[in-house]
Amino acid sequence: SIHTPANTASVIEGQSLDIVAVASDNRGIDHVTFHATGALLGTETQAVSATIAFKEYRRAWTAPTLDAGEDDRAVVLKATVYDTAATPNSAYHEVTVTVVPDHAPTIALLSPSGTTSIYAGQNVQYKLLLRDDVALAELTAKYVPAGTPFLTQALSATTSSEVQVTATPATAGTHEIDFTLTDSSDQSATIRATILVLADLEAPVCQITS
Numbered sequence: 001s002i003h004t005p006a007n008t009a010s011v012i013e014g015q016s017l018d019i020v021a022v023a024s025d026n027r028g029i030d031h032v033t034f035h036a037t038g039a040l041l042g043t044e045t046q047a048v049s050a051t052i053a054f055k056e057y058r059r060a061w062t063a064p065t066l067d068a069g070e071d072d073r074a075v076v077l078k079a080t081v082y083d084t085a086a087t088p089n090s091a092y093h094e095v096t097v098t099v100v101p102d103h104a105p106t107i108a109l110l111s112p113s114g115t116t117s118i119y120a121g122q123n124v125q126y127k128l129l130l131r132d133d134v135a136l137a138e139l140t141a142k143y144v145p146a147g148t149p150f151l152t153q154a155l156s157a158t159t160s161s162e163v164q165v166t167a168t169p170a171t172a173g174t175h176e177i178d179f180t181l182t183d184s185s186d187q188s189a190t191i192r193a194t195i196l197v198l199a200d201l202e203a204p205v206c207q208i209t210s
Contacts, residue, residue, distance in 0.1 A: 013101060125166050
């Protein structure tokens with residue numbers, strides 16, 4: 001029987017996984033074949049004697065890429081075991097999985113919200129929430145329209161993360177920052193933040209009180 005993936009499981013397009021089947025036979029196992037919707041994925045030929053109750057067989061499989069406009073796709077995964085008899089006997093097990101789209105990542109600005117006002121020389125610390133259905137890859141931050149990022153940060157291959165980014169604009173005026181998140185499939189999402197840097201025109205005050 002196929003242990004993984006489970007029947008009716010959802011698999012993201014382009015995702016790679018192992019099809020894991022467990023087989024046994026009173027005469028011994030000669031080989032196991034794996035198919036995906038009728039197409040042969042491969043044959044595992046590690047023979048097993050009848051004295052071994054159960055044997056695990058694996059075959060790598062990569063979910064297909066969906067066509068444009070295709071919402072999802074059902075794929076039938078099949079494992080067939082053959083015994084060592086002179087005229088081999090066989091048995092098979094099937095599961096049906098649903099291939100779903102690989103969505104672009106999302107990036108949200110948790111704080112501060114709206115336009116942030118500071119004085120020249122001060123900085124702003126942004127907190128961002130990053131999410132993806134497969135894996136995060138990289139975060140960049142750059143001033144607009146300047147083309148060179150002041151931050152390029154590799155991310156751990158998780159599906160969700162909170163990060164902090166410090167920005168220190170050098171001059172007075174309005175500054176816009178683009179935060180761009182890229183996932184493991186090279187899809188990206190961008191969010192923009194605005195900083196208003198005020199000129200410090202007031203001289204310090206010193207007063208002798210006694």
